[in-house]
Amino acid sequence: MKKYSGRARSYETQNLRNNVRRRKTKRIVKTRFIISSILIVALVTGIFFIIRSINHQIDITESPSDSFVLSPPPIAQPTPTPTPAPSIAADIYPAASKNTAPSLFDFQTHIYVDNVEVDQYKRPESIAFSSGLEYNALKGITTYRGNNYRDTASSYGFADIVEGKLTVLPINKTTNSIGRWRGSACTGQPLIITWSSEIRENMTSLYDEFRNKEGFTEVIVASADGSIYFMELLTGKKTRDPINTGAPTKGTPSLDPRGYPIIYVGQGLNPEGSTTASNDMYFRIYNLINSELLYKFGASDKDPVAFRDWQAYDSSPLIDAATDTLIEPGENGVLYTVKLNTQYDEVAGKLAMNPGPMVKYTYTSSRNSKTGIYGMENSAVGWRNYLIFTDNIGMLQCVNLNTMQLVYANNLENDSDVSMVLEEDPNKERFYLYSGCEYDDSVLGTDNTVGTCYARKIDGLTGEILWTTPFKAFTDTSPQASVDGGILASPILGKAGTTLGGLIVYTVSGFIKDDGSKTALVVALNKETGDIVWKIDMDNDGWTPSSPIPIYTQSGQAYIIQCLFGGTIKLIKVDGGSANVVDSISVRNQEAEEANSFEATPAVFENTIVVGSKSGHFFFLKIS
Numbered sequence: 123m124k125k126y127s128g129r130a131r132s133y134e135t136q137n138l139r140n141n142v143r144r145r146k147t148k149r150i151v152k153t154r155f156i157i158s159s160i161l162i163v164a165l166v167t168g169i170f171f172i173i174r175s176i177n178h179q180i181d182i183t184e185s186p187s188d189s190f191v192l193s194p195p196p197i198a199q200p201t202p203t204p205t206p207a208p209s210i211a212a213d214i215y216p217a218a219s220k221n222t223a224p225s226l227f228d229f230q231t232h233i234y235v236d237n238v239e240v241d242q243y244k245r246p247e248s249i250a251f252s253s254g255l256e257y258n259a260l261k262g263i264t265t266y267r268g269n270n271y272r273d274t275a276s277s278y279g280f281a282d283i284v285e286g287k288l289t290v291l292p293i294n295k296t297t298n299s300i301g302r303w304r305g306s307a308c309t310g311q312p313l314i315i316t317w318s319s320e321i322r323e324n325m326t327s328l329y330d331e332f333r334n335k336e337g338f339t340e341v342i343v344a345s346a347d348g349s350i351y352f353m354e355l356l357t358g359k360k361t362r363d364p365i366n367t368g369a370p371t372k373g374t375p376s377l378d379p380r381g382y383p384i385i386y387v388g389q390g391l392n393p394e395g396s397t398t399a400s401n402d403m404y405f406r407i408y409n410l411i412n413s414e415l416l417y418k419f420g421a422s423d424k425d426p427v428a429f430r431d432w433q434a435y436d437s438s439p440l441i442d443a444a445t446d447t448l449i450e451p452g453e454n455g456v457l458y459t460v461k462l463n464t465q466y467d468e469v470a471g472k473l474a475m476n477p478g479p480m481v482k483y484t485y486t487s488s489r490n491s492k493t494g495i496y497g498m499e500n501s502a503v504g505w506r507n508y509l510i511f512t513d514n515i516g517m518l519q520c521v522n523l524n525t526m527q528l529v530y531a532n533n534l535e536n537d538s539d540v541s542m543v544l545e546e547d548p549n550k551e552r553f554y555l556y557s558g559c560e561y562d563d564s565v566l567g568t569d570n571t572v573g574t575c576y577a578r579k580i581d582g583l584t585g586e587i588l589w590t591t592p593f594k595a596f597t598d599t600s601p602q603a604s605v606d607g608g609i610l611a612s613p614i615l616g617k618a619g620t621t622l623g624g625l626i627v628y629t630v631s632g633f634i635k636d637d638g639s640k641t642a643l644v645v646a647l648n649k650e651t652g653d654i655v656w657k658i659d660m661d662n663d664g665w666t667p668s669s670p671i672p673i674y675t676q677s678g679q680a681y682i683i684q685c686l687f688g689g690t691i692k693l694i695k696v697d698g699g700s701a702n703v704v705d706s707i708s709v710r711n712q713e714a715e716e717a718n719s720f721e722a723t724p725a726v727f728e729n730t731i732v733v734g735s736k737s738g739h740f741f742f743l744k745i746s
Contacts, residue, residue: 123232126225126229216520216530217530217583224530227489227517231485232485233483235480237427239427243481243525245481245524247444249523251506254268254269254270257269261316262313263311263312263313264377265374266311266373266374267501270505271505275614276311276723276726278727282728287705288693288707290742293357294740297347297738298347300346300370301392301394304347304737304738305737306346307722308667308668309501309722310343310345310722312732313341313376314342315339316337316340321381322334327362329360331359332354339354342375342377345734348366348368348393350371363413367387369391369402370390373388373390380441383410384407386405388450389435391434400431400432400433404418404419404435417462421433425456427484428454428456428484429454429484432497434453437450437451442523445461446461447523449502449523455484455485455513456483456484457509458481459480461477463477490515490517496514498511498514502541505544517533517534518532518557518580518585520585530585534559536559536562537565540610540613556578556579556580557580558608558628561597561606561608562608572594572596574593576609577628578590579626591653591654593630593645594634595631607631607633607665608632609629610667611628611666614669616649616672619678620679621679624649624650630645631667632663643658644657644684646701662686666686668723671723681694682694685720685722689718691707691720691733693745709741718735719735
């Protein structure tokens with residue numbers, strides 16, 4: 123057990139690598155035409171020609187009708203060395219400040235290797251995540267909010283937008299049910315991927331129609347009905363048989379960022395329908411070549427090292443490509459890491475996995491032990507060899523993945539299911555985290571239905587809070603509903619050079635207006651100050667955990683898609699200091715026996731939007 127009495131420290135750094143190509147081409151072409159004397163005797167007249175031998179260079183200019191000239195090829199220029207993106211110096215790393223030392227919160231941490239506790243740990247191969255832009259080797263969306271920085275907000279490519287209109291495509295795929303569960307729950311974001319021809323042709327689980335289809339892009343959705351569904355982005359056609367996991371998924375799975383045909387998916391609910399039973403809860407890994415199970419971990423009862431019985435896995439995992447390591451925070455308060463020892467032969471289409479020891483991190487603090495509340499539901503961010511996350515009591519933690527030591531911690535006051543966004547600022551040699559929390563009365567030990575939630579900017583190197591913006595929110599405490607209000611959706615960090623640049627956008631569920639009524643609020647804050655720049659009333663008083671999604675045109679015009687409870691989808695046009703809803707559609711009763719309500723987060727691939735509903739329907743929309 124590690125009890126924190128002083129400043130945490132880390133000695134891990136990341137080497138920066140640059141590859142430079144040089145190419146030099148030289149070609150000398152010389153042509154020699156030798157024409158010898160030829161004597162031709164004809165029956166009628168004798169004709170002979172004597173042609174002198176002529177040597178000349180290929181650059182002699184003659185009429186095209188008189189000669190064949192071989193033009194010299196252009197001299198190939200050396201490939202320019204790309205200018206590396208600015209980055210934070212390698213010798214800068216997170217460390218606790220006087221306000222974020224773990225000892226201030228009475229943190230006690232434990233490290234286990236295959237359930238045997240150890241005093242210290244050193245990972246045999248050092249983890250060192252690259253930047254968010256370098257996380258994926260694939261064309262598409264492979265994890266919740268896009269990468270290890272969670273900063274692409276599940277949006278890929280540029281859209282060609284003229285009118286700013288939404289159209290629902292005539293595609294409706296329906297899930298089944300398991301126990302009381304069906305459809306797409308929170309976070310429930312689709313994955314969208316364009317497979318390479320080499321991988322696609324070896325996928326025996328893929329229908330023949332798509333195995334040989336160039337440019338084929340696949341949509342993958344894990345449902346609360348216990349299945350993983352596969353559809354073509356272009357047509358919505360079923361592309362392969364669903365994978366039946368036998369267990370409901372609430373969160374968002376991940377594809378392997380190396381391009382390996384692997385999907386990682388965490389169970390979110392008990393299959394019998396219980397909201398409290400923790401039996402038979404697992405995290406699973408499937409081979410997408412043949413849809414076979416490669417590996418699973420979890421427990422038939424509970425993890426023996428966990429402080430909490432409930433052991434679901436809603437977090438969208440990260441995979442460190444260089445060390446082949448899976449990283450998954452659990453709702454039981456355990457951080458799981460395991461080297462997978464993956465063997466993948468792309469040519470032969472063979473895939474195998476032989477995982478090594480499971481390395482676990484557990485913790486308790488004065489706040490956790492007092493309330494008995496543990497667990498991580500958000501998808502953690504990874505910066506170099508550090509994993510940063512918040513938990514269900516609102517404790518922020520930064521863990522060194524190579525030593526499994528807690529570096530810093532902070533109290534964010536309330537339940538934080540929000541997946542943070544990480545932003546680097548190389549000019550200031552800092553990185554920042556944008557977080558949010560809900561208003562959960564049980565965390566605070568009250569029965570009040572109205573309270574305060576917070577949007578925050580945090581110094582990623584120290585865990586210090588840089589600014590806080592409060593919002594008043596409603597939480598339904600009735601046994602029939604019992605849902606929390608506040609910030610449950612993950613924010614959008616506006617892309618520089620667009621009309622969203624300089625903004626951080628949040629969705630607040632159950633926001634209390636001046637007249638006392640409640641609504642869903644989309645609000646943009648100045649990322650430097652936290653001041654409100656603009657806000658839009660979504661005119662919807664239902665629970666709104668669905669995260670907003672940005673859509674960008676090549677010219678830099680930004681739009682936002684917000685899906686709402688009750689089946690409404692709104693398109694917001696952003697013009698820097700202002701924004702307005704330009705289109706709104708409702709699919710509440712479309713092709714459904716029950717209302718199409720949205721809890722899940724959509725994904726955007728160029729001009730196509732995909733989102734699943736609680737009713738079990740998947741919707742494909744075009745923006746024009």
